[in-house]
Amino acid sequence: MIRNNAGDKLSKNGSRSKGRVTLSDVAKVVGVSAITVSRALNDPEKVNPKLRVRIEQAICELNYVPNRAARSLATSSTQTLAVVIPTISNTVFSNVLKGIYDQTTGHNYEVLFANTYYSLQNEEKVIAKLLAQHPDGIITTGLDITERSKSMLLSANIPLVQIMEVGTGEVIDMSVGFSHFDAGASMAQYLIGQGYRNIGFIGAQMDFRSQRRMRGFISKLAASGLETDKYILTTTTPSDVKLGGQLLADLLANQPDVDAIFCNNDDLAYGAIFECQRRKLRIPEQIAIAGFNDLDASASINPSLTTIRTPLYEIGSSAAALLINTLKGRPNMSKTLDLGFELITRDSA
Amino acid sequence: MIRNNAGDKLSKNGSRSKGRVTLSDVAKVVGVSAITVSRALNDPEKVNPKLRVRIEQAICELNYVPNRAARSLATSSTQTLAVVIPTISNTVFSNVLKGIYDQTTGHNYEVLFANTYYSLQNEEKVIAKLLAQHPDGIITTGLDITERSKSMLLSANIPLVQIMEVGTGEVIDMSVGFSHFDAGASMAQYLIGQGYRNIGFIGAQMDFRSQRRMRGFISKLAASGLETDKYILTTTTPSDVKLGGQLLADLLANQPDVDAIFCNNDDLAYGAIFECQRRKLRIPEQIAIAGFNDLDASASINPSLTTIRTPLYEIGSSAAALLINTLKGRPNMSKTLDLGFELITRDSA
DNA sequence: CAGATGAATGACAGCGCTAACATGATATTG
DNA sequence: CAATATCATGTTAGCGCTGTCATTCATCTG
Numbered sequence: 192m193i194r195n196n197a198g199d200k201l202s203k204n205g206s207r208s209k210g211r212v213t214l215s216d217v218a219k220v221v222g223v224s225a226i227t228v229s230r231a232l233n234d235p236e237k238v239n240p241k242l243r244v245r246i247e248q249a250i251c252e253l254n255y256v257p258n259r260a261a262r263s264l265a266t267s268s269t270q271t272l273a274v275v276i277p278t279i280s281n282t283v284f285s286n287v288l289k290g291i292y293d294q295t296t297g298h299n300y301e302v303l304f305a306n307t308y309y310s311l312q313n314e315e316k317v318i319a320k321l322l323a324q325h326p327d328g329i330i331t332t333g334l335d336i337t338e339r340s341k342s343m344l345l346s347a348n349i350p351l352v353q354i355m356e357v358g359t360g361e362v363i364d365m366s367v368g369f370s371h372f373d374a375g376a377s378m379a380q381y382l383i384g385q386g387y388r389n390i391g392f393i394g395a396q397m398d399f400r401s402q403r404r405m406r407g408f409i410s411k412l413a414a415s416g417l418e419t420d421k422y423i424l425t426t427t428t429p430s431d432v433k434l435g436g437q438l439l440a441d442l443l444a445n446q447p448d449v450d451a452i453f454c455n456n457d458d459l460a461y462g463a464i465f466e467c468q469r470r471k472l473r474i475p476e477q478i479a480i481a482g483f484n485d486l487d488a489s490a491s492i493n494p495s496l497t498t499i500r501t502p503l504y505e506i507g508s509s510a511a512a513l514l515i516n517t518l519k520g521r522p523n524m525s526k527t528l529d530l531g532f533e534l535i536t537r538d539s540a
Numbered sequence: 541m542i543r544n545n546a547g548d549k550l551s552k553n554g555s556r557s558k559g560r561v562t563l564s565d566v567a568k569v570v571g572v573s574a575i576t577v578s579r580a581l582n583d584p585e586k587v588n589p590k591l592r593v594r595i596e597q598a599i600c601e602l603n604y605v606p607n608r609a610a611r612s613l614a615t616s617s618t619q620t621l622a623v624v625i626p627t628i629s630n631t632v633f634s635n636v637l638k639g640i641y642d643q644t645t646g647h648n649y650e651v652l653f654a655n656t657y658y659s660l661q662n663e664e665k666v667i668a669k670l671l672a673q674h675p676d677g678i679i680t681t682g683l684d685i686t687e688r689s690k691s692m693l694l695s696a697n698i699p700l701v702q703i704m705e706v707g708t709g710e711v712i713d714m715s716v717g718f719s720h721f722d723a724g725a726s727m728a729q730y731l732i733g734q735g736y737r738n739i740g741f742i743g744a745q746m747d748f749r750s751q752r753r754m755r756g757f758i759s760k761l762a763a764s765g766l767e768t769d770k771y772i773l774t775t776t777t778p779s780d781v782k783l784g785g786q787l788l789a790d791l792l793a794n795q796p797d798v799d800a801i802f803c804n805n806d807d808l809a810y811g812a813i814f815e816c817q818r819r820k821l822r823i824p825e826q827i828a829i830a831g832f833n834d835l836d837a838s839a840s841i842n843p844s845l846t847t848i849r850t851p852l853y854e855i856g857s858s859a860a861a862l863l864i865n866t867l868k869g870r871p872n873m874s875k876t877l878d879l880g881f882e883l884i885t886r887d888s889a
Numbered sequence: 890c891a892g893a894t895g896a897a898t899g900a901c902a903g904c905g906c907t908a909a910c911a912t913g914a915t916a917t918t919g
Numbered sequence: 920c921a922a923t924a925t926c927a928t929g930t931t932a933g934c935g936c937t938g939t940c941a942t943t944c945a946t947c948t949g
Contacts, residue, residue, distance in 0.1 A: 211616075211674075211697075213935060224899050229937060239897065254695040256671050260618060261935035263609035264904045267560075279641065285634045292628065292655060301673060303650055306641060322605050324650065325560075346603040348560075432837040461837055468842045488781040488810055488837075493817045562905055573929050578907060588927065610905035613934045 212255045220249045232257065263325070272514055273326035274304040275317055277398065281430075282486055283456070283503055284332075287354065290507020291330065298515050300327070307332070309398050309429075315340050322347050328514035334360035335399045350517040352510040356400055357529045365517075367510045367528040371400045374499050374532045375407030378453050378481055381497075381534055383415050387451035387479055391422030393438040393463065394455035395430035401455050404483065408453055422449050430455065435462020436469075443470075451479035451540060457486040460496055464539065479540035485533075494538035502530040561604045569598045581606065612674070621863055622675035623653040624666055626747065630779075631835055632805070632852055633681075636703065639856025640679065647864050649676070656681070658747050658778075664689050671696050677863035683709035684748045699866040701859040705749055706878045714866075716859045716877040720749045723848050723881045724756030727802050727830055730846075730883055732764050736800035736828055740771030742787040742812065743804035744779035750804050753832065757802055771798050779804065784811020785818075792819075800828035800889060806835040809845055813888065828889035834882075843887035851879040 215225040223242065231238045231246040238246070249255075263269045274291055276284040288304060295302055303324055305317035314331075318340050321329065328350045331340075336353075341363060344351055351364040358370040382390050392408055394401050409419045424442045428434060435454060439462070442449060454460035460482030464474060472478050474494050482489060485500035509528055516523050564574040572591065580587045580595040587595070598604075612618040623640055625633040637653060644651055652673055654666035663680075667689050670678065677699045680689075685702075690712060693700055700713040707719040731739050741757055743750050758768045773791045777783060784803060788811070791798060803809035809831030813823060821827050823843050831838060834849035858877055865872050 211935095214937095215935080225935085226900085226937070227898060230898085233937085237897075242897090254692065256668070256674070256692075256696070258613070258935055259673050260609045260612035261904090262937075264607070264613055264906085265935080265937040267904070269609060278638070279628075279634050280638045282631065282634075285628050285631075289627070289629045289655075296654075301652055301669075303652060305645075306638075319605070320650075324608050325605070343603070343605075347605070432840045436840055458836070462840050465837075465840045465842050487807070488814075491781045491785055491811050491814045493814050560905095563907095564905080574905085575907070575930085576928060579928085582907085586927075591927085607905055610934090611907075613936085614905080614907040616934070 211258070212253045213258070214255075217246065217249050217253055217255050220253065221246050267325075268327055269301075269325050270299055271301040271303050271324060271326045272511065273321035273324065273329040274302055275307060275314060275321065275329070275331040276304060277309045277332055278306045279304070282458075283484055283501075286503035287507040290504040290509075291511045292507075294508040294511035294515070300511075300515065309396065311335070311337050311340070315343075318343050327518050328352075330354055330510050330514070333399055334362065334366070336363075350514050352513050354506050354510045356403070357527055359403060362527055365510075365513050365523070365526045365528075367506050367513065367530060369501065369530050369532045370407075371403040372407035372410075374483070374501070375404035375409075375453075376411045377407075377532070377534055378483075378499060379408045379411030381536070382451045382453065382479065382481065382540060383411065383417070385451075385479070385540065387540075388417060389422060389446070389448050389450045390417060391424070391442055391446065391449040391452045392455070393435070393442060393452055393459055394425040395428055395434050395438070395459060396455070397425050397427050404455065422446055422452075425455075430458050432458050432462040432465070435459030436466035437462070439463040439466045449478065451475075451481070453481045453483075455483060457482040457484045457489050457496065457498055460498065460539075461488065461492060464492060464494070464496070475538065475540050481540045485535055489535075490537070492539075497537045497540035498535050500533040500535050502532070505530055560607070561602045562607070563604075566595065566598050566602055566604050569602065570595050616674075617676055618650075618674050619648055620650040620652050620673060620675045621860065622670035622673065622678040623651055624656060624663060624670065624678070624680040625653060626658045626681055627655045628653065631807075632833055632850075635852035636856040639853040639858075640860045641856075643857040643860035643864070649860075649864065658745065660684070660686050660689070664692075667692050676867050677701075679703055679859050679863070682748055683711065683715070685712075699863050701862050703855050703859045705752070706876055708752060711876055714859075714862050714872070714875045714877075716855050716862065716879060718850065718879050718881045719756075720752040721756035721759075723832070723850075724753035724758075724802070725760045726756075726881070726883055727832075727848060728757045728760030730885070731800045731802065731828065731830065731889060732760065732766070734800075734828070734889065736889075737766060738771060738795070738797050738799045739766060740773070740791055740795065740798040740801045741804070742784070742791060742801055742808055743774040744777055744783050744787070744808060745804070746774050746776050753804065771795055771801075774804075779807050781807050781811040781814070784808035785815035786811070788812040788815045798827065800824075800830070802830045802832075804832060806831035806833045806838050806845065806847055809847065809888075810837065810841060813841060813843070813845070824887065824889050830889045834884055838884075839886070841888075846886045846889035847884050849882040849884050851881070854879055 214228050218225040218228045228246055231243050292302055305321055307314040330352045332355050334353055353366045354368055356368040356371055357366055412419045424438055460480055463480050467474050474480055482496045482498035485498045489496040489498050513523055563577050567574045567577045577595055580592050641651055654670055656663040679701045681704050683702055702715045703717055705717040705720055706715055761768045773787055803812055809829055812829050816823050823829055831845045831847035834847045838845040838847050862872055
């Protein structure tokens with residue numbers, strides 16, 4: 192049994208202790224005061240190099256692990272960032288989370304995350320739950336938020352970054368993202384420019400950002416005098432590949448003359464492409480398919496997918512960087528960061 | 541400004557306070573002692589219902605958020621579980637993480653995660669980092685672990701679940717997963733049974749579990765007297781769809797007579813299928829393709845993918861359940877849970 | 890060499906909460 | 920009705936760490 196391998200040297204802790212090695216256990220072994228060990232850990236240059244070495248040895252021998260709860264209490268800083276996203280099982284958000292994670296690692300911050308599953312009610316709950324950890328900063332998804340959530344975030348009095356979108360709604364503190372409306376419009380523009388006229392849209396989940404993409408898309412169709420209703424098919428069911436095929440099938444059943452389809456996201460687009468393959472519909476000759484996000488497989492699928500690349504990882508890392516800068520007292524260039532998007536034209540449209 | 545909307549009633553905190561509302565602020569407003577407010581929160585049935593209502597009102601008015609660091613220090617329980625996975629950006633692990641998350645939510649545990657990026661060195665670092673948060677329990681990936689990591693985990697003296705695999709190596713405390721060796725063997729068995737004879741394997745990343753899948757696969761090939769070397773192509777590059785196409789192309793360049801390929805995971809299999817489509821190779825007539833994990837798109841792709849379904853979500857939720865049970869003092873049936881796998885035969889092989 | 894300076898270490902209190910025990914009020918019992 | 924049990928609330932101390940100020944001792948300066 193490795194635990195407490197120096198147990199005989201340890202202080203007799205009160206009954207409430209779990210018997211873990213503490214700072215003063217280390218101090219006792221070395222023969223210095225606790226504060227000196229604390230300094231050796233947090234401000235190494237403030238303690239004599241030789242002493243420091245002895246302290247480090249003792250820490251290693253005793254397998255001492257600092258107690259962050261105690262440290263947090265003493266410093267009123269938890270060194271954690273809270274992240275509120277719709278769901279971790281959507282590649283979009285796991286990419287964002289990776290950006291956040293990579294940025295915080297190396298800055299000695301921990302990441303606490305929670306899923307809202309696209310519900311503003313859940314969001315209130317998880318915000319309350321996360322704030323109870325007193326994170327030093329918080330990242331939430333989207334600009335649509337309940338008054339209660341907003342009030343909680345404000346009274347937490349910590350820096351906040353709302354991610355994924357800019358240019359719509361009120362920003363509480365800071366924000367990083369891009370314009371979903373413009374992205375949708377930009378895809379419509381492209382498809383129109385390619386000569387398509389019976390242009391459709393299929394969407395699942397239809398959260399606020401999907402809706403804005405759709406509105407941007409439709410606005411351009413309208414501006415060109417194209418049909419803005421009959422080629423649109425959406426559902427609030429969560430998005431997946433299979434659903435893309437089903438939506439395409441449903442749309443074709445009612446509107447067989449549709450000649451181009453913008454899919455809410457790449458997953459749906461994959462499903463749509465697979466369905467076209469089964470129906471021996473030639474893409475893009477008979478029907479064009481476009482997606483959104485430029486996921487991993489989009490460049491490899493046949494035909495390769497025309498889509499919009501969104502800076503998911505960068506949104507995460509920038510949001511975390513904004514928080515960390517703010518927490519370190521460094522001023523940020525701007526409170527709102529528009530990272531844009533990029534139309535990637537490939538073979539499918 | 542919403543913060544401290546009842547600031548005038550608040551105690552004059554010492555200079556070290558951040559001016560947040562505390563338990564005793566609430567107590568003062570209600571006119572009771574701090575411990576009573578604490579009980580109202582943690583043991584509501586122990587305080588008079590009328591008083592409880594007044595306390596709850598005060599909490600709401602003051603926007604009081606409990607300080608978990610202080611609570612942790614007092615109770616030596618953090619109500620957090622730590623999770624060590626290779627990378628969040630692999631769908632496999634985001635599914636696992638979702639299972640963990642869903643299980644912990646509702647049991648009032650927070651989840652802290654860290655990525656090792658498939659490096660045992662990194663793993664040591666992140667384990668140390670996570671243990672500094674004194675989680676109540678910890679989940680790590682795989683049974684291959686350094687002595688130092690093991691020693692840290694042991695001296696933390698908290699329940700541990702090693703996930704993803706069983707039946708190989710030493711389990712430190714508990715484990716949940718399935719046998720990768722058997723899964724690989726099972727796929728070989730199936731392909732042999734289907735009449736394929738020049739059976740290959742392509743793999744990326746080639747972490748310990750991938751290696752065991754490959755060894756299980758090869759062992760069956762050997763048992764049937766089939767070639768176990770020339771149709772094998774692996775790389776340690778991280779896996780993605782595009783790479784699947786490249787590996788297939790490389791393998792075909794050297795061994796054009798390969799008639800079936802087991803891909804390390806579904807991503808590679810997608811890439812391989814796409815490459816076959818571009819080469820107009822008919823699947824499964826000219827070449828059979830099989831995958832691993834049964835991701836979302838596998839049922840929809842053309843041809844639909846024969847693969848092995850792995851209980852990713854269940855591994856996560858079971859691991860979290862094991863920890864929570866242990867922490868609540870409830871005995872677990874078994875320290876090791878083999879959740880098995882399922883061969884899903886579809887059109888590609 | 891008195892006085893000033895700086896480097897290294899220590900003493901003490903307090904961060905916000907809760908475990909453990911103490912107290913007082915009310916209900917219950919033979 | 921005294922003895923006892925029960926319920927509701929309070930007092931005290933301490934969880935492990937660090938901010939702040941104090942102390943010690945070596946070094947430097949004119």
